[in-house]
Amino acid sequence: MNIAAAVNENFANYSNYLIRSAMFVYALAFLAHLAEWVFGGRSRIAVQSAALVAEGAEGGDTGAADQKAQQVTVKTAGGGTVTLERPAVVTRASASDRGIADGPGAAGEDEQGDMYGRIAVSFTVLAWLLHAAGVVFRAASVQRAPWGNMYEFSTTFGAVAVGTYLLLLVLRKNVRWIGLFLTTSVLLDLGLATSVLYTNSEQLVPALHSYWLWIHVSCAIISGAIFYLAAVGTLLFLFRDHYEVAVTAGRASNGRWGDIMRRLPSAASLDKFAYRMNALVFPLWTFTIIAGAIWAQAAWGRYWGWDPKETWAFITWVAYACYLHARATAGWKGRKAAYLALIAFACFLFNYYGVNIFVSGKHSYAGV
């Protein structure tokens, strides 16, 4: 049994320094991303959206022909190898895909912009290392998982969101477009955490002493962070979709807004990104709720009691189920499904902040 005296003040202080340094470096990353977008905008005059229109009109039908002729090495029976040409695979754009290609990314066609983008990513990596170390020191200072109160939730949440983004970058996924939005929101998240939600390193009330806490809360944080990335994707999808409709109708603006939109991935790609993220964590979120129910059974003698926190977890779950259904229902795909995804994420956020602050229930002993 750790008692309060065991709390290592030093570690708690290191953690605070690390989180503050991380915020500073995230701010640099944010500025670098901003520069990336600004410099990327320089090339906009050169690129006419007319080109997109032409591509779009044709893309819907014959498809963005994707020629994949590559050299392939095949072993022969005799032990030697022969080099064969891989037959080309032609893909046709699907009906829900306008055939509009992905934008070039925040940096546009500008080299300087691209350099700033790379700098931003480097800063993000550094900031994330500091951030993750901050979380680890916090855990060390209390000798438990750092998820006992909202300050700890928020810092871990941000670390997981950025970590996931960096992992996607490492996997060579095209996600750098999300960088500016992500650094902005992580700064907000950490700012809120360190100013409003800050709680000193302390021990947990007895109801939180359970290894189901580790499982339940860590899954909730991971789910939330990935739902968040999906929500950003969804929001940008809605904007980009709007833009593409305008482009296909030949009335897209060439102004600053249109230029920003032009550089984003296509609506189809954004939609796919959002769906993949949501679909990826939906089973995890389901598991989170079940783990919570098992914990509730052990702590309070019932696995489900319609406590406000439980209720909102359920509402969030049903809302995401709604979204997944919408995507499989003709007439609901696309924008309508996207709105449902945003509503579902709003439910998650409310459960995370709103219920802790406005509604009292059995879960409200975590020092806000």
Next chain:
Amino acid sequence: MSITEKTERDDLGAAGAQLSTAPADTLAEAPGLGVLGWLRWMWRQLTSMRVALILLFLLSLAAIPGSLIPQHNDQLKVDAFRAEHTTVSPIYDRLGLFHVYSSPWFAAIYILLFVSLAGCIVPRSWQFVGQLRSRPPAAPRNLTRLPAYSTWRTGSSPEQVAEAARRALRGRRFRTSVAGTSVAAEKGYLREFGNLLFHVSLFGLLIAFALTSLEKAEGGKLVVEGDGFVNNLTQYDDFSGGTLYGADDLQPFGFHLDSFDSKYATSGPEKGTALLFRANIHYYSGTDDAKSTKGEISVNHPLSIGGEKVYLISHGYAPVVTITDGKGNKTQSIVPFLPQDTALTSIGVIKAPDGVGKDGTPEQLGFRGTFTPTFAVDNVRGPHSTFPTLQNPALILNAWYGDLGMNQPAAQNVYQLDTTHLKQFTDAQGDPLSAALRPGQTMQLPDGAGSLRFDGIKTWASFTISHQSGNEGALISGVGAILGLLGSLFIQRRRIWVRALPAPGGGSVVEVGGLGRSESARIADEIGDVAVQLLPDAPVAPDTPDTPDTAGAPEEPEHAENPAATDDETDDEGARA
């Protein structure tokens, strides 16, 4: 968008159909004639994806009010809310907003949803079994219309290519079916299975929920250290049985509370936060308390005795007092006080129903007040506790005399003092008499009406004894739901067709096409991989034009007349020989 898609699928004919068992959208259809027609129409609406979607949305909306308005399982909060909001409360009452999750309208939504689910799952399961028993559908007439395809000319014969394709696809664990020189293959049936498993598991969850609420019985008991509990209806402070489990079904067992341990943070902003609660007990099953076992119950660690579970819920202090009445009769009692905050400022009532006045007539005495384990007083909060352990205990009381009203038929709340027939003792100035006692001190009542001595303090703990079932069912269904979801979301159901047709002039034209359940780039990669796997048996004839425009059109004359192609084929034959 949906129209294009529909026509696209139509183009593919049977090949594109039934890649999922999702019901078709039928909203546009007009109801047939007569009552039966209408019923059928309504049933189709109810079991359509669109209505399922709407019902799901309604379910999440309907769950909201119950999280914001106090619910009947916390009656104290409901009462407080009613007292505070006198205008809306009657409306809330009528709408059932104080018990949302057992209200008829909430039930209506989820029952409709589950009817819809049943109406959806049963036909889908049959359809799926049918799909499993039949072969993958034959290739569409025009493979070039598939979302991903590849084609090339080879010197090998169509039969060789088809056989190679069958082997390759089987090797990739596709189900295959060969017709002539075309191979149809399908994979990823687990997706559909997972989806069905998930939805069936939801049913399992609902049933487990119902069982739990029908058979759940729960009772509460407050036990002072040194006392015990026997599982018997008369011993409970409160008990609510389930429809299928009542007071007669209680299992015999008992336990004895030896002591209670608690530890709190002593510094920092969360000072006073509990670190440990533990009830040290002796328990026994059956009726023989001689054969008891030592045990402990703490939060998160209930004690399981003979199928029943005992949970530690809360704890507090019970002052021990000795009351002397006007005649000099002494009675000692141990009176649990109820905590009001985390520092365990507690309130309670002490009653002396057998009191006799100086003159020998019955005169009951009543006391009401506050117990503070660590006493402090200020202008705002009055006497209160600043820390939950016994650092500076004090008992602050006012006193009454007269009729406690205890001989009414209705049982009286032991934590409340009914002052309607009581008079409050006053001091010399006429103010209400009050005293703040430390252990050992005595409160003298005026005019020889008696006294109250604060002897000491005991700890109490309260327990919930609960009987449950349906837990395993819920857990199994939950696990089933997750496994089903994994299958449903992460497995791609897809079809690949390979067709080899004799090319005019010898050799053959190989076509490989694929169709996925959803638009995914992966199907194109897979087609490429299959094509590569076919290459040793069906090498590309060099110089074959394989632009999309001419590919897959072997009947085009220019191919036939291409002398180069013929030459290559001969080469290939030679190489293989």
